[in-house]
Amino acid sequence: MLRGFYIVTYGLGIYNxxxxxxxxxxxxxxxxxxxPELPTKSDQEFKPFVRRLPEFKFWWSSIKSLWIGMAMTLFTMFDVPVFWPILLLYWLLLFTVTMKRQIKHMIKYRYLPFTTGKKKYASPGGKKEAGAAN
Known part of the structure; x- marks a missing residue:
């Protein structure tokens, strides 16, 4: 909406x-x-995924960075004239390379940092029971 402050936006993107x-x-x-080792499907014992950055600190740091970025837009000294498409392309390239490396690491060590919900089990006969809810 302000038409500017591309450096502030770029910095927020890199930080986040x-x-x-x-x-x-x-x-x-x-x-x-x-x-401790990361949990895998072959392990019988439950080993939780311990993150380098806990969830609360992640959200709190993200919110603080957004507030700081908004406050920086109040000062004209942070409105540095740049050609924003170059910044956007560089950020997309950085995001792609970084996430590709991270996803390869996840696949190599067989860990998924996100849960997909509660595990569903079938009855011993493989058929649904008459009174069971979906």
């Missing part, structure tokens, strides 16, 4: 990308083999 990476990365890197 860094927060997302901390949120989806395990606290202990499995390549170093220190500490």
């Amino acid at each position: 990308l860094n927060l997302v990476l901390g949120f989806i990365t395990p606290q202990v890197d499995p390549e170093l083999e220190e500490g």
